[in-house]
Amino acid sequence: MTLGALQVPGDPRQILGLILVAAMLLAGLLALVYRRPQRRHLAARIVMTIIAVIALVLMALQPRWSARARSQNGLLLTPGAPLDHAQALQATLNAQTFLLATADTATWASSLDDFKVIPDAAYLKRHHADIDTLHVAGHGLADYDWEALAGINIIHHAGPLAAGIKHMRWQRNLVAGQRLHIRGVLAPSQHKEGWLYLSDPGGVIDSLEIDSSRETPFQFSLAPRDTGRFLYEMYFNAPAEKAMWREEFEVIVTPPPVLHILVIEAAPNFETAYLMRWLAKQNHAVASRTTISRERHRFAFLNHAKVELMRLAPSLLKRYDLLLIDGRALSELSARERSRLSETITQNGLGVLLMPDEIVLNREQQNFSGHEFFLNFKLAAFPDLEERLVKPKWPDGGDDATTALPAEPFEIAYNRNLKPLIKDEHDRILAAAHRRGRGWIALQLVRDSYRWILAGASAHYAAYWSHLLAEISRSPSEEKWELPETKPLIVDQPLQVRLATGASFPIGTIATENGETDSLYLRQDAGETTHWWGTYWPRESGWHKIATPNGVSQWFYVYEKHAWQTWQETEKVAATERYVWRQENHVKQSEESTQTQTAAIPLLIFQSENRSSSSSLKLRPQKWNSHKSRRLFCGSSFLWARQVRNFILRLKSQTSKS
Structure with a gap:
């Protein structure tokens, strides 16, 4: 309960109730005083009674005064702060100056006066807890450093970024045949024009002319030349100068896994014919059964031994990683075969890709058992179209310049259980998958992707099907x-990793090229029991390999502290601005907590009876707590009662003498 600068802790209803009880007590005591036959000193007795009751009420309520606190400022200099700007802030703020211990500390030390070098940001909380407003000059701090400064108001004075790469995204892991797509943004520099070069271990492979006087986006697209672990390099050359900066980034290219694919179709189809030939060239094993007429079938085996395909037995289905089937062929299977197929999908992880036909697209014809399991896709039709031309896109793939392909006049409606795989240029879903146990069931609406091959865009055809097969195959x-x-992975910066596994309490092992190993203990995700998270702090640069006891491994590269300097500066500026933005959303609460302080009102009425208690109360009002207050209230109530009794006895003795 607040009345201006006066604050009374507690529920307002309880406070009013206590005041009402005190008023009734006061009224009773005043009535007793007034009815006394001896009228001498009546006014004094009334005043003393009122004072005593008010003192008791104040003891119970523990009122406090709020006053504006004196703000304690600090100045933290981080890398990136211009020297003249830092000197101006130091002179203007007249605050204690702190300097983060970095490689540039010696340079700063020769130019600044009255500063203190600190090892990290948490040092301020540990040794200078009185600072409530901190001015941060330069690029600021990383996210994990701001956690240590929670509760301190921050004012950021950002510094300029060095020339280099602000942001960049690329695929670290590729399968042979996939294209490497690199997209990023360059920070501006003092040079207006120059060339941005991209090279692999064999030399320069591409370049771009760049106007570096402003923030400039860039992108490259290429096909890696071989499989293995490589360090690509990107650097910028200004006219008549050497490279202004160089950055390395890792790319890991692995051979595509050999898939065993089963194709079942109700009629011959050019799409599947081209797809089977392409799959065979990629060394995949393909077996197909195509219905030619009633009870007549054609069989084909590419990189595959001949097997019996007329009956879909469990032992046959377990051999394959992916099944391509159209709606009519699915409906012509026996109920027992569909049951076996669904069990193989859910229990063994078989992937299924549905090829569009009249049964897949028309719900009225889906009258066979198990259709809800296989065909659980909601389609939105384009009623005025028989087909539509689309330019398929997928993560790190697809291009507006590619040849448009025909697609069914539908789009797949999104829901939270759906995994989109391919979209068109208008962000409509062309291919998507549903999770079924350990496997996937996917539907794609593109009709004749082989037109890419006929148009000379075989690379797009390969990338399209490589993406689809990788997403849904076993x-x-x-x-x-x-x-x-x-983001690049830097020495002494936290690396968050996630492991998808069905194992209980998995443990990761991280090995460096030097043979040193570390154990990584993981915590289970609160929402998904098969996901486990861990944090690793790399201590040295170079290639690292993370693995599980079952042997599933992943390579990654860690860069030196000084690498990717512009990116690190950008991340720190962004983290600092996020922290400041969160503070601005709670500015009122921050002002109340940092600009005002409250102190208990000293109650001096009992000083004569308990001098030590009252003196400690006067000097350290902030040390009160609820337990001390209750003990002091009870003791003081007893002293008050004794003092009132003695006062009454003295009055009686004086009255009897008179």
Whole structure:
């Protein structure tokens, strides 16, 4: 309960109730005083009674005064702060100056006066807890450093970024045949024009002319030349000068896994014919059964031994990683075969890709058992179209310049259980998958992707089908490591990794090229029981390999502290601005907590009876707590009662003498 600068802790209803009880007590005591036959000193007795009751009420309520606190400022200099700007802030703020211990500390020390070098930001909380407002000059701090400064108001004075790469995204892990797509943004520099070069271990492979006087986006697209672990390099050359900066980034290219694919179709189809030939060239094993007429079938085996395909037995289905089937062929299977197929999908992880036909697209014709399991896709039709031309896009793939392909006049409606795989140029879903146990069932609406081959765009055809097959085929392992895709990994910076596994209490092992190993203990995700998270702090640069006891491994590269300098500066500026933005959303609460302080009002009425208690109360009012207050209230109540009794006895004795 607040009345201006006066604050009374507690529920207002309880406070009013206590005041009402005190008023009734006061009224009773005043009535007793007034009815006394001896009228001498009546006014004094009334005043003393009122004072005593008020003192008791104040003891119970513990009122406090709020006053504006004196703000304690500090100045933290981080890398990136211009020297003249730092000197101006130091002179203007007249605050204690702190300097983070970095490689540039000696340079700063020769130019600044009256500063203190600190090892990290948490040092301020440990040794200078009185600072409530901190001015930060330069690029600021990383996210994990701001956690140590929670509760301190921050004012950021950002410094300029060095020339280099602000942001860059690329695929760290590729399968042979996939294209490497690199997209990023360059920070501006003092040079207006120059060339941005991209090279692999064999030399320069591409370049771009760049106007570096402003923030400039860039992108490259290329096909890696071989499989293995490589360090690519990107650097910028200004006219008549050497490279202004160089950055390395890792790319890991692995051979595509050999898939065993079963194709069942109700009629011959050019799409599947081209697809089977392409799959065979990629060394995949393909077996197909195509219905030619009633009770007549054609069989084909590419990189595959001949087997019996007329009956879909469990032992046959377990051999394959992916099944391509159209709606009519699915409906012509027996109910027992569909049951076996669904069991293989849910229990063994078989992937299924549905090829569009009249049964897949028309719900009225889906009258066979198990259609809800296989065909659980909601389609939105384009009623005025028989087909539509689309330019398929997928993560790190697709291009507006590619040849448009015909697609069914539908789009797949999104829901939270759906995994989109391919979209068109208008962000409509062309291919998507549903999870079924350990496997996937996917539907794609593109009709004649082989037109890319006829148009000379075989690379787009390969990338399209490589992406689809990789997303839905049976995984060779139930475990998979996932590392960040949007940032380089730096020495002494936290690396968040995730492991998808069905194992209980998995433990990761991280090995360096020097043979040193570390154990990584993981915590289970609160929402998904098969996901486990861990944090690793790399201590040295170079290639690292993270693995599980089952042998599932993933390579990654860690860069030196001084690498990717512009990116590190950008991340620190962004983290600092996020912290400041969160503070601005709670500015009122921050002002109340940092600009005002409250102190208990000293109650001096009992000083004569308990001098030590009252003196400690006067000097350290902030040390009160609820337990001390209750003990002091009870003791003081007893002293008050004794003092009132003695006063009454003295009055009686004086009255009797008179």
